[in-house]
Amino acid sequence: xxxxxxxxxxxxxxxxxxxxxxxxxxxxxxxxxxxxxxxxxxxxxxxxxxxxxxxxxxxxxxxxxxxxxxxxxxxxxxxxxxxxxxxxxxxxxxxxxxxxxxxxxxxxxxxxxxxxxxxxxxxxxxxxxxxxxxxxxxxxxxxxxxxxxxxxxxxxxxxxxxxxxxxxxxxxxxxxxxxxxxxxxxxxxxxxxxxxxxxxxxxxxxxxxxxxxxxxxxxxxxxxxxxxxxxxxxxxxxxxxxxxxxxxxxxxxxxxxxxxxxxxxxxxxxxxxxxxxxxxxxxxxxxxxxxxxxxxxxxxxxxxxxxxxxxxxxxxxxxxxxxxx
Numbered sequence: 001x002x003x004x005x006x007x008x009x010x011x012x013x014x015x016x017x018x019x020x021x022x023x024x025x026x027x028x029x030x031x032x033x034x035x036x037x038x039x040x041x042x043x044x045x046x047x048x049x050x051x052x053x054x055x056x057x058x059x060x061x062x063x064x065x066x067x068x069x070x071x072x073x074x075x076x077x078x079x080x081x082x083x084x085x086x087x088x089x090x091x092x093x094x095x096x097x098x099x100x101x102x103x104x105x106x107x108x109x110x111x112x113x114x115x116x117x118x119x120x121x122x123x124x125x126x127x128x129x130x131x132x133x134x135x136x137x138x139x140x141x142x143x144x145x146x147x148x149x150x151x152x153x154x155x156x157x158x159x160x161x162x163x164x165x166x167x168x169x170x171x172x173x174x175x176x177x178x179x180x181x182x183x184x185x186x187x188x189x190x191x192x193x194x195x196x197x198x199x200x201x202x203x204x205x206x207x208x209x210x211x212x213x214x215x216x217x218x219x220x221x222x223x224x225x226x227x228x229x230x231x232x233x234x235x236x237x238x239x240x241x242x243x244x245x246x247x248x249x250x251x252x253x254x255x256x257x258x259x260x261x262x263x264x265x266x267x268x269x270x271x272x273x274x275x276x277x278x279x280x281x282x283x284x285x286x287x288x289x290x291x292x293x294x295x296x297x298x299x300x301x302x303x304x305x306x307x308x309x310x311x312x313x314x315x316x317x318x319x320x321x322x323x324x325x
Contacts, residue, residue: 002294005032006041009053012239015303018051024306026066028299033067035317041075046114057090064098072098076107076168080128081118085152088139092158100160105186107168110251133165133181172196179204189215214293217275219301222316226276234265236302237274279319286324
C-alpha cells in the first residue's frame, strides 16, 4: 500500500490562517517522512479566492529541505501556463534539492480564467503539453540546443538526474498519448483511464506498468468520535466541492463531477470519496483496499485547523499505521 499525504493549501475565511497552514504543512510532511509515507501530492490552481497553492515547485522545494525519503509529486503542475526555460530551471533545482525525489506531474488545465490571466490560449493546451515534454527532455541534458528559432541552454542540469515527467489528464486519448511522450500517466482517480495507457505501453514495447492500484478515499479522517468530527469537517468538505463545481461550470458551462447538482451533507457522507472513520474502520478499509492500493490523507483540507489535524495524524500513527506494515 502506497501512503500519500496531500496539500492544496486552500485557506477559506472560516478556516485557519494561511501562514499557519503553510507552517503546519512543512511540519507534517516532516512527520510523514519520519513515519514512512511514500509520497506527498501538491496541486496547482491560480486566481482562487481561497488561495489554492499556485506554486507547487516552491512548496516542494521547501518540503524537500525538511525531508529525506518521501517523494514530492506535483499533482498536477499546469504546464501550459509556464515559460518553458523557467519551468526547466525551477524543476531542475527542486530535483537537486530533493536529491532525486521530484515526480513532475503535469496537466493541461481547464479553467478559462487561468489561461486568460497568463495570456495563454486554452485551445493550445494539448499542443503545449507535447512541446513541454520535448523541451524538458532536451533541456535537462545540460547542453545548448535550438528551440523554435532560438538557442537555449538550461543550467545546472538536475541532479542526480532528470525527474520523471508524469502526464495527467481525463480522457483515453490523453492516456494513450502519455505512453508516447511522458514517463508515466497520472489519471484523476479513474481506473477506466489506466487501461488505455497500459495497452498503449505494451503495444509500443514498453514495460507493462501493471494494473491500476485500488484508490482509497480522496479524504480520510481518523477519529475516536466520527459523528462529532464530521459536523465540523463537513463545511471544509463542502467548500472544496463547491469550488470544483464552480470551476467546472466556468470551464464547461455546467457543473461536473459526482456531486454536481446534488451536493448535500447526506450524499457526501454516504460517498466513498470522503470518509470520517474510527481507527478500527480505517483498518478494515485498508484490508479491503489490499496491498496494491493507495491511501490518502489530506489533513489540512480547506483550512482545517492544524491542531485538529495533528490530533488526527497522531491517532493514525498510533492506532492504524503500526498494523499496515
